[in-house]
Amino acid sequence: MTISSTSFSSKRRPRSILAAALACFDQTGVDETTIAEICRKSGASTGSIYHFFDSKQGIVGALLVDGLRDNYEQTRQRLNKASGAQNGVRTIVESLIDWITRNRAWARFIYATGTGSLTAKHREALRQLNDAYFEMVKAYFQPHVDAGEIAALPADCYAPLILGPVHEYARRWLRGGVKTSLGQRKNVFSDAAWRVVGRSQTVG
Amino acid sequence: MTISSTSFSSKRRPRSILAAALACFDQTGVDETTIAEICRKSGASTGSIYHFFDSKQGIVGALLVDGLRDNYEQTRQRLNKASGAQNGVRTIVESLIDWITRNRAWARFIYATGTGSLTAKHREALRQLNDAYFEMVKAYFQPHVDAGEIAALPADCYAPLILGPVHEYARRWLRGGVKTSLGQRKNVFSDAAWRVVGRSQTVG
DNA sequence: TTTTAGTCTAGAATATTATTCTAGAATTGA
C-alpha cells in the first residue's frame, strides 16, 4: 500500500520477526504475546508474518529449532578441534554452558517452551537435530570407550549423564532461582561429567 | 436446569475436571485442547470449570503443582525411612524414577508444559515446593557432608547433579525417543549419582 | 420444617485474538 521500507535482501524480514517475537516471548510469555504485538515490535504486517511463518506456533518452532541448531553447531566446531577423552567430555559441557551464557533470553525461551504443541514439521526437525547431536557424540567417544578410557554405558545414557546436570542448573539460574551464574559452575559440572563417564587410566 | 447428576461430595467435580483435562492435554496438547473439550470429557459445564479454576492456565497450573507435590511427597516419605549417605542418594533417584514410571501421562505433561505462562499464584506455589524439596535434601545430607561421606559441593548443585540425568532421560523416554524404559535404567542413574556426590570412606 | 447464605451449575452472550483473504507492490529472471 504505502511505500515499503526499502530494498530488503529477502531474509531480513523473517529475521526481524523472529527477533521481535523472541523479545516479546521472553518479556511476557508466549501465550500472552499477540501477533499484533509482534507486528508492532518488528514493523512487519500480519500478512508478512503469516507469509513466512504459517502460524504463531510456527514462529515458536522456528525459534526452537534455530536455537538448538546454533547451539549444536557450536559444539560440533569445538569438538572438531578437541582431542582426548577427558577433553571431549569437558568440551561438550563447556560448550553448552557458553552457549547458554551468551544467549540467555534464547535459552530461557527454549527451556520455558513446551514441545507439546509443535507442528509435525518442527517436531521432525527437532528429532533430526537430536539424532545428529547424538551421533556426533557417539562418533567422538567410541574409540575412547573401546580403549577403556570412557565407561561402557548404554549409549542412550551418555548425553543425559553428561549434560543433564547443566540443563537442570541452567533452568533454575535462568529463572532467577539461584544467584551463582552457570558460568561460574563450569568446573563443578565438567568435573562431575568426567567423574561419571571417565575412567582415567593410571600410567604404567 | 436439568436434574443435576447426584449428590457430589464437593471435591469430585474439580478432580474430574483435572483428570479430563490431563487426558486431553496428554492426547492432543494443551493449546489444542478447548474448554469445550474438557466440558465434554468431564461432564462439567463451562460455568463449573471457571468456578473452580479461574482460567485454562489455572487448570494447567493446578496439574503442575499437584504433580510436583505428589512426587515430592513420595520422596519425602521414602527418605524418612532411609538412612546412610549412599542409601539416601539412591532413594532420591529411585523415588523419582518410580513416580515417573507410575504417572507417565502426568510426567509427560509436566515435562512438556512450559512454566512460562503460569499465574503468579502457581509460580509462587512452585517456588515454594522447590525450596521445600531443596531443604529436605539438604537436611538429610548435611551430616554426611560433615562426615566426609558426601562431597562438599555448592549446595545449589546437589539436586541438578543427582537428578539432572534422570530428568533428561525421562524426557526422551516419555516422548518415545528411546526404547529402554526409565525403570530399567535405575541402576545406571543411581550408580552415576553416587559416583558424582559420594566419597565412600575406606574402612580403617 | 422452613429459611437463608453460600456454593455450585448451566449455557448463552461477549470479547479477544489467531488466522484467512483480497488486492496490490516489489523483485526476480528471461
Add this chain to the structure above:
DNA sequence: TCAATTCTAGAATAATATTCTAGACTAAAA
C-alpha cells in the same frame, strides 16, 4: 520490458477463552 513470483498490507473472519445472569443445590440456623 515483461511475466512470474514473492512479499506486504490491513480489513474481514472464525475460533474459542472468558464473562455473565439466572437459577439449583447444600448445609446450617432458627
